[in-house]
Amino acid sequence: xxxxxxxxxxxxxxxxxxxxxxxxxxxxxxxxxxFTKDQIIESVRRGDENGKKxxxxxxxxxxxxxxxxxYEATSFSN
Amino acid sequence: MVFYMKQHxxxxxxxxxxxxxxxxxxxxxxxxLAEQKGYAIIDLNRERANRKEFESVVKxxxxxxxxxxxxxxxxxxxxxxxxxxxxxxxNAEILADKITYALSCxxxxxxxxxxxxYPDTTYIGYKEDFAFxxxxxxxxxxxxxxxxxxxLEPSNSxxxxxxxxxxxxxxxxxxxxxxxxxxxxxxxxKIKSDDSSALRFLIWxxxxxxxxxxxxxxxx
Numbered sequence: 001x002x003x004x005x006x007x008x009x010x011x012x013x014x015x016x017x018x019x020x021x022x023x024x025x026x027x028x029x030x031x032x033x034x035f036t037k038d039q040i041i042e043s044v045r046r047g048d049e050n051g052k053k054x055x056x057x058x059x060x061x062x063x064x065x066x067x068x069x070x071y072e073a074t075s076f077s078n
Numbered sequence: 079m080v081f082y083m084k085q086h087x088x089x090x091x092x093x094x095x096x097x098x099x100x101x102x103x104x105x106x107x108x109x110x111l112a113e114q115k116g117y118a119i120i121d122l123n124r125e126r127a128n129r130k131e132f133e134s135v136v137k138x139x140x141x142x143x144x145x146x147x148x149x150x151x152x153x154x155x156x157x158x159x160x161x162x163x164x165x166x167x168x169n170a171e172i173l174a175d176k177i178t179y180a181l182s183c184x185x186x187x188x189x190x191x192x193x194x195x196y197p198d199t200t201y202i203g204y205k206e207d208f209a210f211x212x213x214x215x216x217x218x219x220x221x222x223x224x225x226x227x228x229x230l231e232p233s234n235s236x237x238x239x240x241x242x243x244x245x246x247x248x249x250x251x252x253x254x255x256x257x258x259x260x261x262x263x264x265x266x267x268k269i270k271s272d273d274s275s276a277l278r279f280l281i282w283x284x285x286x287x288x289x290x291x292x293x294x295x296x297x298x
Contacts, residue, residue, distance in 0.1 A: 020274075021211075021275045022213065022225070022273075024214040025211050025212070025213060025214075025225065025275070026211070026212050027211060027279075028096070028100070028209065028210050028211070028212065029207050030097065030149060030150070030182075030183030030184075030207040030208055030209065031149040031151060031183050031207070032207065053207065057209060057278055057279065057282050058278055060278075060281070060282060060285070061277070061278040061282070064281055064285075069285075070265065070281075
């Protein structure tokens with residue numbers, strides 16, 4: 001698989017997953033600004049800096065799932 | 079006669095966009111506790127969150143605890159309208175021999191590391207962007223925003239723990255535990271599925287909450 005099609009797949013995956021955000025949710029990414037659900041999905045589609053940050057957050061989460069981060073997180077709280 | 083000197087707590091609370099208005103509103107929660115604990119609070123709210131006043135009160139009052147709420151990056155934390163209050167190159171030493179908690183993006187990456195290198199000094203902050211979700215309908219009532227509370231309660235718990243006299247290390251761990259508790263709540267079926275979309279951001283914030291410097295330092 002080429003790097004380009006891999007990037008597209010990741011982008012599509014993140015956009016799909018962001019559809020689960022509540023419709024009236026606003027994402028605050030600190031100094032990068034605030035984004036409605038539609039805006040952050042559009043940023044990911046365009047691949048701008050905010051979209052890249054959102055992909056980084058989502059991929060860290062998905063990678064974390066693979067590495068058992070939820071298990072670690074829940075064991076923190078015990 | 080014994081003279082009792084109140085310890086000072088300094089908090090910066092710029093309020094010029096929704097993010098700063100939210101974190102400023104949530105800061106009021108721990109300020110009540112600080113008052114009950116007998117701290118003299120220096121509240122640099124809105125236009126008072128400027129560099130001149132910040133430097134002046136830190137030098138004059140020598141607060142034991144400094145809480146920075148505001149936008150930031152690797153090198154700095156800002157006040158009202160993005161004015162730099164403290165940065166790695168020009169005035170980081172102003173935070174020496176104190177405990178600082180920064181609810182700000184990325185500042186633990188470089189500024190925190192530098193501040194934490196000073197003796198008897200602690201800096202707790204975030205190595206990456208502090209990301210959170212809020213609901214549009216609560217724009218004017220941030221405290222009632224239950225979605226935002228998943229993020230801002232764990233952040234506040236760091237300060238609450240410090241105010242109760244726990245060490246910086248324990249307070250950092252408390253913050254991590256509170257993020258983790260909320261993650262756990264979101265993994266149960268009792269929570270609205272809408273709220274579970276917060277999970278990715280909570281994991282991000284938990285992962286980047288960082289302590290630099292002396293983990294044994296505590297408020298007297």
